Every structure is written in structure tokens, then in C-alpha cells.
Amino acid sequence: MKRIAVLTSGGDCSGMNAALRAVVRTAMNEGIEVVGIHRGFRGLIDRQYEIMQNRSVSNILQRGGTILQSARCKEMLTAAGQTLAADTLTGLGVEGLVVIGGGGSLRGAQALAERGTQVIGIPASIDNDLSFTDMSLGVDTALNNILYAVDCLKDTASSHDRTFVVECMGRDSGYLALVSAVAVGAEFAIIPERPYDLEAICGNLRQRYQEGRINAIIMVAEGAGTAHDIAAQIRGRIGFETRVMVLGHYQRGGSPSAFDRLLAARFGLAAVESLLAGESGKMVGLSCSDIALTDFEQVLQAGIRPIDQLMVTLAHKLS
Ligand code: F6P
Secondary structure, three states: OOEEEEEEOOOOOOOHHHHHHHHHHHHHHOOOEEEEEOOHHHHHHHOOEEEEOHHHHOOOOOOOOOOOOOOOOHHHHOHHHHHHHHHHHHHOOOOEEEEEEOHHHHHHHHHHHHOOOOEEEEEEOOOOOOOOOOOOEOHHHHHHHHHHHHHHHHHHHHHOOEEEEEEEOOOOOOHHHHHHHHHHOOOEEEOOOOOOOHHHHHHHHHHHHHOOOOEEEEEEEHHHOOHHHHHHHHOOOOOOEEEEEEOHHHHHOOOOOHHHHHHHHHHHHHHHHHHHOOOOOEEEEEEOOEEEEEEHHHHHHHOOOOOOHHHHHHHHHHO
């Protein structure tokens, strides 16, 4: 193998740069040239790329975002877009491709694999919604971002007897809201995977207020509703004054945690080694501390990763 390409696609996350560095350095150590595709599949279709050098990935390990930039590319869902993308790879003489991104990106990667490109995927999305990996890249950093924000919020909430409804990302998955609820000691987590009873939540918060508690935190995954809507429904009914914080894209940025840097290094190495071993159409993942390869087909068919019942129990019993 003489030349591979790498791209970052979909919503960005911390650790993408670290994974990019690992891919480039591993490949270059094997004497393989690396083409960096700009703006994900968009750049593949539009032929925007650069030849990466060792120096191209210097000093990026600690930086959030992605130096290659990213995009959500609707055209990649069409046969015409997929043909253009595959043609670019052929034209560049690329023999293997590493796609760093979430579920939508793996779908694009699978389409290229079906057209004969040798492709390996690296799971990267703060939502942690992909099956067949215990953790995707960026999740740990996003969780730490949430903890920092909510810890700050609890200080001021306590000074003013306030409840805060905090909205996390997670279009289809309650992972961030649920796990951060356990880690910050929130009173409730509202997630798309489980029904919730606002009447019961109000009753519980009212009781806590009457018992003299001085703050409360409700974590909400965006897929379950907006924090503003939920706050509007409980405002005036619980004793506490109710305020809102929408964490938004803040969660996706910042310097990657040690966990994400190490995971990125392992995923990047495994992706290139898998290409060299002739593997294709597979995602590298973390399975009980080991790196595992799973067919895109299987990952995509499994759908949104189910929530961990232990986390549900912890959120409930420790609040
Ligand atoms: O795909 C990850 C994610 O962070 C979702 O949780 C969120 O809904 C979405 O990205 C937001 O994406 P964008 O930045 O494209 O609006």
C-alpha cells in the first residue's frame, strides 16, 4: 500500500485531531503517503485535499475540532455523490481510506466500501450512540465539559434556591444526559429512551424544597425535549425558582481529555494496521479495553446504542 486518505466527517468532537495525527504518523512510519481530505465527504466530492506531512499534524494532539474541517454532506447519500467521491479516490491513486466520524459518516464509508474502496471507520461522536464500541471519540471530553459547567451552575443555584434545567446534546441518545446526571449528582435525567412523568418530578422537587434542599439539577437530552419547554412546564410548581442552561456546541469543543487522546492513538494505529492487513468495511471500536473490528453493516443495523441500565439505576438511587 503506497497511499491512503483520511477524512473527518459529521459533527466534530475533541480527539479528531489526535486520531488524525495517529493515522498520519502510523502510515508515514510504514512509508505510506497520506492525503488529508478537507471537509469530510464534501471535500471528497469537490476534490479538496492536501498531502499530509509529519509536520502537518505537529502540535494538534491537544487541540479540539479538526484541522481538516468537517461537514454533513447530503450528496453522499445519493448514488451520484458516492460515484464522485469514489472517482476522486481512484484519481488520487488512493488505496485505502480512514473515515473518522459518527453514524452518518459510517454510512458514507460503507457506500464507498461497497464500491470497492478499502475503508476503515473510527467512531467519533460525543453522542456515544454507536453500537459495538464502549466509547466513541470525544465522549469523555464532552462529559468533562458538562461536569465543569454543571458544577459551576450548582454553586450559583445553591446561593439562590434555584432549579436548573440543563440541556445536553444527544439527538437520539440520552447517553450524555444520563451519565452526566450520575456524575454531577443531578436530581433527574430526562432522556429519549425512557418515558418521564413531569407531575411526579414536580412532586418530588416540591418535597425536596420543603425539606430544605437549596438547589436541584435536571439534565435533559435534546432528543427528549428542550430545556426551555420543560422549564416552562415546571416553573411555579416546585418551590424553587426555575432557570435554564442550554450547553449546545460548547460540549463538542476543548482540549481532549487524556482518555480521548489515548483512545484516538489506539484507534488511529488500529485503523492503519487494519488497512495494511487487508481489512475493509469495518469500524474499529473499544470492547472491554481491547480494540475490536466490526462490519459497518452490523454497526449500522444495530442502530442507537442502548442505554446502560446500571446508569439508570445509579441516577435513580443516588439522586
Ligand atoms: O451528531 C452529534 C451531535 O452533537 C448531536 O447530538 C447534535 O444534535 C448535533 O450533533 C448537532 O449538529 P450540528 O452542529 O450539525 O447542528
